[in-house]
Amino acid sequence: xxxxxxxxxxxxxxLLAIFALLTALIFxxxxxxxxxxxxxxxxxxxxxIAHKLFGCFDSEVYGRGSMSxxxxxxxxxxxxxxxxxxxxxxxxxxxxxxxxxxxLADPYVLGISSGASxxxxxxxxxxxxxxxxxxxxGIVAFAGAFLVSxxxxxxxxxxxxxxxxxxxxxxxxxxxxxxxxxxxxLYVINSSSGALEAVVRWTMGSLAGANWESNLLMLLISVxxxxxxxxxxxxxxxxxxxxxxxxxxxxxxxxxxxxxxxxASLLVGFSVYTAGIIGFVGLIIPHAARMLFGTDHKKLIPIxxxxxxxxxxxxDVLCRVLLERKELxxxxxxxxxxxxxxxxxxxxxxxxxxxxD
Amino acid sequence: xxxxxxxxxxxxxxxxxxxxxxxxxxxxxxxxxIGPNGSGKSTLLKCIYRVxxxxxxxxxxxxxxxxxYPYKESAQRIAVVAQHNYYNFDFSVREVVLMGRxxxxxxxxxxxxEDVQIVAExxxxxxxxxxADRSFSTLSGGEQQRVILARALAQQTPCLILDEPTNHLxxxxxxxxxxxxxxxxxxxxxxxxxxxxxxxxxxRLYAMKDxxxxxxxxxxxxxxxxxxxxxxxxxxQTMTDxxxxxxxxxxxxI
Numbered sequence: 107x108x109x110x111x112x113x114x115x116x117x118x119x120x121l122l123a124i125f126a127l128l129t130a131l132i133f134x135x136x137x138x139x140x141x142x143x144x145x146x147x148x149x150x151x152x153x154x155i156a157h158k159l160f161g162c163f164d165s166e167v168y169g170r171g172s173m174s175x176x177x178x179x180x181x182x183x184x185x186x187x188x189x190x191x192x193x194x195x196x197x198x199x200x201x202x203x204x205x206x207x208x209x210l211a212d213p214y215v216l217g218i219s220s221g222a223s224x225x226x227x228x229x230x231x232x233x234x235x236x237x238x239x240x241x242x243x244g245i246v247a248f249a250g251a252f253l254v255s256x257x258x259x260x261x262x263x264x265x266x267x268x269x270x271x272x273x274x275x276x277x278x279x280x281x282x283x284x285x286x287x288x289x290x291x292l293y294v295i296n297s298s299s300g301a302l303e304a305v306v307r308w309t310m311g312s313l314a315g316a317n318w319e320s321n322l323l324m325l326l327i328s329v330x331x332x333x334x335x336x337x338x339x340x341x342x343x344x345x346x347x348x349x350x351x352x353x354x355x356x357x358x359x360x361x362x363x364x365x366x367x368x369x370a371s372l373l374v375g376f377s378v379y380t381a382g383i384i385g386f387v388g389l390i391i392p393h394a395a396r397m398l399f400g401t402d403h404k405k406l407i408p409i410x411x412x413x414x415x416x417x418x419x420x421x422d423v424l425c426r427v428l429l430e431r432k433e434l435x436x437x438x439x440x441x442x443x444x445x446x447x448x449x450x451x452x453x454x455x456x457x458x459x460x461x462x463d
Numbered sequence: 464x465x466x467x468x469x470x471x472x473x474x475x476x477x478x479x480x481x482x483x484x485x486x487x488x489x490x491x492x493x494x495x496x497i498g499p500n501g502s503g504k505s506t507l508l509k510c511i512y513r514v515x516x517x518x519x520x521x522x523x524x525x526x527x528x529x530x531x532y533p534y535k536e537s538a539q540r541i542a543v544v545a546q547h548n549y550y551n552f553d554f555s556v557r558e559v560v561l562m563g564r565x566x567x568x569x570x571x572x573x574x575x576x577e578d579v580q581i582v583a584e585x586x587x588x589x590x591x592x593x594x595a596d597r598s599f600s601t602l603s604g605g606e607q608q609r610v611i612l613a614r615a616l617a618q619q620t621p622c623l624i625l626d627e628p629t630n631h632l633x634x635x636x637x638x639x640x641x642x643x644x645x646x647x648x649x650x651x652x653x654x655x656x657x658x659x660x661x662x663x664x665x666x667r668l669y670a671m672k673d674x675x676x677x678x679x680x681x682x683x684x685x686x687x688x689x690x691x692x693x694x695x696x697x698x699x700q701t702m703t704d705x706x707x708x709x710x711x712x713x714x715x716x717i
Contacts (some may be wrong), residue, residue: 210551340565346552347562350514350545355618356538356566401552 140309196414199388
């Protein structure tokens with residue numbers, strides 16, 4: 107069996123896998139919602155959901171009170187958000203790896219992560235953008251992520267058209283500038299009001315701020331982006347062959363690369379806005395999908411999105427139950443799980459990241 | 464398909480790589496481009512397959528300027544087997560060849576049974592059908608080259624451009640690949656290193672030196688000992704075997 111091109115090579119196998127993962131995702135959601143620090147009966151949890159969705163059962167018992175609130179306003183929103191953010195990060199990771207033609211890329215390479223951190227730092231410590239309302243930290247972080255990726259595109263286009271190497275170099279340079287400015291502000295501003303802790307907490311990621319408005323939007327964006335990038339599988343495949351081969355196969359990649367990068371940074375920006383910075387998902391999930399099903403984006407895109415959603419959902423459950431009376435920041439957990447997995451993949455001889463020699 | 468270049472020039476910074484190239488390639492001709500390293504063969508081919516834009520002059524396909532074709536349409540007319548095919552990611556052989564169908568696809572179009580069949584046929588033509596499920600990167604250089612040829616065949620174009628296609632191949636596969644290309648009966652432009660291969664297969668040759676065409680004609684007319692001495696600066700001797708094939712023998716330096 108040749109793992110390099112995927113274990114399940116035939117078409118029916120990958121369609122079956124998509125179906126299986128969808129089923130797994132739904133079961134994960136139904137299972138995860140019964141887990142939490144407050145002990146609730148499984149039947150009650152489902153009755154609350156059924157009441158909220160379809161209006162059945164007694165609204166005196168299931169429509170109000172702490173049990174109802176825990177299920178409907180605490181557990182479920184963050185699980186839905188975990189699905190949306192997980193899919194978005196995995197998807198943008200797969201796309202970024204194609205854009206820069208480099209298997210080590212992730213959503214936070216190309217400076218997007220540092221841009222978001224800088225935005226958050228400026229917002230929290232200096233109050234920049236506070237006129238934007240109570241969500242201003244997330245909005246400024248989003249703007250930071252987006253502006254930096256625009257800057258990367260502009261910089262990579264200086265002196266000739268952007269290519270994958272110039273994009274990586276521009277991303278690294280802007281990333282360094284952003285972290286330097288963030289650190290400068292952190293160092294100079296002598297804040298005592300817990301703002302430093304807020305910055306740190308924010309850069310570690312958390313799904314605790316989930317609410318129905320933002321998580322449904324996040325989920326919708328993720329589903330739409332998955333469908334869009336799935337429809338773009340041919341161009342994504344051509345990106346891995348490089349500009350010259352792509353031209354001889356009828357596609358000029360230049361404009362597509364910019365379009366995909368903007369869409370991917372929207373995905374990352376919105377994930378950052380709703381959940382802070384969550385590392386490693388965008389790097390590890392596309393690699394896992396590639397190991398199982400090969401590089402073809404026709405399979406890689408939907409499978410990455412589904413795996414990402416399932417992964418982050420369970421990661422969030424772990425965050426809630428691992429420490430007693432305290433929640434572990436999800437960014438810490440994903441790095442703690444993600445990095446060893448990544449090392450395992452690297453050490454496995456059969457999966458050479460396609461690098462070969 | 465007819466391919467012409469008119470006064471094509473290429474500049475890289477200060478370097479004038481092509482200094483006005485006029486080619487005229489007729490339908491179904493197999494044309495070889497020969498010349499020493501750095502003479503501009505690859506650059507010229509890249510201008511024709513659209514990876515480079517000429518800094519002056521233009522390329523014409525069937526009388527229409529290449530720039531006037533959308534990329535999809537030029538890729539429906541010209542397929543390319545280039546020198547380097549190093550990929551950072553792993554595709555299966557079948558996936559690589561299936562990409563040859565890309566220029567025939569609209570944005571949301573799915574791969575059809577016909578595409579699958581064309582891919583299988585192309586792989587059979589180059590003798591790589593047994594390798595369809597193998598990972599491209601695990602193949603040898605010669606096998607990879609044949610897969611890329613299969614991809615070019617799957618493009619089903621009237622013209623094929625080969626940029627030193629036999630570089631990584633041992634002699635058996637060099638001959639096999641050129642046999643295959645000759646039997647395709649398409650317009651073929653090939654940059655060829657090996658003068659004996661050029662003499663054996665090409666209908667006509669263009670010889671390049673220092674960014675200029677310095678001669679053209681049928682191999683047995685063009686490739687004289689004197690001409691080879693002129694452009695390659697080596698001593699050579701030519702002979703024609705009983706079946707009428709031209710052979711070029713080289714003499715080592717003293």
